[in-house]
Amino acid sequence: MIDLRSDTVTRPTVGMREAMFRAEVGDDVIDVDPTLDALQRRTAEMLGKQAAIFMPSGTMTNQIALRVHCKPGDEFLCDSDCHIYNYEQGAFAQLSGLVAKTLQGVQGVLTLDDLENSVRPVNEHMVQTRLLCLENTHNRGSGKLQPQDQVVRVCDWAHESGLQTHLDGARLFNASVATGLSLKELASPFDSVSVCFSKGLGAPLGSCLAGTHEFVSKARRARKLFGGGMRQVGVVASAAIYALDHHIERLAIDHEHARMLAQAVGEFDFLSVMGGEPETNILIFHVSRAWGTAQSFATELEKHGVRVMAFSPIAIRMVTHLDVSTDQIHRACEAIRRVAGKNRTV
Numbered sequence: 001m002i003d004l005r006s007d008t009v010t011r012p013t014v015g016m017r018e019a020m021f022r023a024e025v026g027d028d029v030i031d032v033d034p035t036l037d038a039l040q041r042r043t044a045e046m047l048g049k050q051a052a053i054f055m056p057s058g059t060m061t062n063q064i065a066l067r068v069h070c071k072p073g074d075e076f077l078c079d080s081d082c083h084i085y086n087y088e089q090g091a092f093a094q095l096s097g098l099v100a101k102t103l104q105g106v107q108g109v110l111t112l113d114d115l116e117n118s119v120r121p122v123n124e125h126m127v128q129t130r131l132l133c134l135e136n137t138h139n140r141g142s143g144k145l146q147p148q149d150q151v152v153r154v155c156d157w158a159h160e161s162g163l164q165t166h167l168d169g170a171r172l173f174n175a176s177v178a179t180g181l182s183l184k185e186l187a188s189p190f191d192s193v194s195v196c197f198s199k200g201l202g203a204p205l206g207s208c209l210a211g212t213h214e215f216v217s218k219a220r221r222a223r224k225l226f227g228g229g230m231r232q233v234g235v236v237a238s239a240a241i242y243a244l245d246h247h248i249e250r251l252a253i254d255h256e257h258a259r260m261l262a263q264a265v266g267e268f269d270f271l272s273v274m275g276g277e278p279e280t281n282i283l284i285f286h287v288s289r290a291w292g293t294a295q296s297f298a299t300e301l302e303k304h305g306v307r308v309m310a311f312s313p314i315a316i317r318m319v320t321h322l323d324v325s326t327d328q329i330h331r332a333c334e335a336i337r338r339v340a341g342k343n344r345t346v
């Protein structure tokens with residue numbers, strides 16, 4: 001089966017498992033795990049921040065960032081399709097007492113026009129706007145890259161408006177490879193940045209949240225509160241270190257694979273790729289009602305050995321990753337052609 005449901009389905013490679021086997025460890029709740037310490041220092045350095053802290057998931061790094069930047073009764077701004085708003089169970093409300101104001105961007109990209117008048121005045125009837133969150137690359141935006149000049153403009157605006165800025169960079173490594181910009185450049189407009197090792201980089205789990213020393217020490221306290229203090233965590237930190245050493249440059253292959261899939265999809269009038277050619281490793285396309293539902297398209301593809309995700313009644317998502325070879329992408333393209341060729345209205 002060619003599994004294109006997500007880049008989170010990758011399994012640790014032999015080299016990664018060997019690194020995990022050899023990892024030097026300590027108790028990171030009592031004091032320090034040396035392998036984790038090395039990962040956190042390296043991630044902070046790569047992102048150009050003072051410090052970084054490891055957590056089990058990108059959901060936790062995002063939610064703890066929100067909690068540290070804001071206090072109960074505060075509001076943050078985000079685009080209406082972002083992961084933080086759509087796929088984290090409203091944890092910002094459940095766990096931290098926060099309110100989200102969503103703004104409609106295009107494939108997750110917000111402009112100054114979109115943000116105009118979005119900061120609330122200081123008034124005792126209202127919540128207080130404290131934070132702006134962006135996502136790069138954008139998952140529901142078909143792996144869209146945030147244009148960096150635009151990011152700089154909206155983050156400058158946020159800071160001038162008295163807000164903090166947080167980046168959900170679950171796939172920031174993809175953004176760096178696709179744009180040629182360093183992680184440091186991409187992270188620089190933000191006060192805090194979350195990156196995941198368990199997406200395109202192929203580690204079994206783990207994310208880091210980076211920011212100032214003060215921010216990270218508050219995040220460490222919140223991580224303990226949420227039950228995320230981990231003991232001999234070097235066993236998994238070593239997988240992330242291995243991924244940083246071996247799996248960044250190869251993301252360009254995943255991006256090329258997504259473009260190949262998009263070409264096959266583009267051969268059919270009743271399939272339309274969101275936003276044109278994919279910029280990174282995510283491809284979302286719409287299935288016209290004339291063919292059928294996205295779920296029926298996904299079910300047919302599975303019969304041809306390709307597993308994808310029906311993202312909505314009309315949208316399919318395919319994500320390329322480390323565990324899918326070029327040969328398998330050719331086979332997936334053939335499967336798309338066979339399924340799409342069965343035009344249901346004909």
Ligand SMILES: Cc1ncc(COP(=O)(O)O)c(C=O)c1O
Nearest residue numbers: 057058059060083135139168170
């Ligand atoms: C953009 C984005 N942010 C955050 C997350 C959450 O990561 P995790 O699944 O590790 O909680 C995901 C997961 O797919 C994501 O796509």
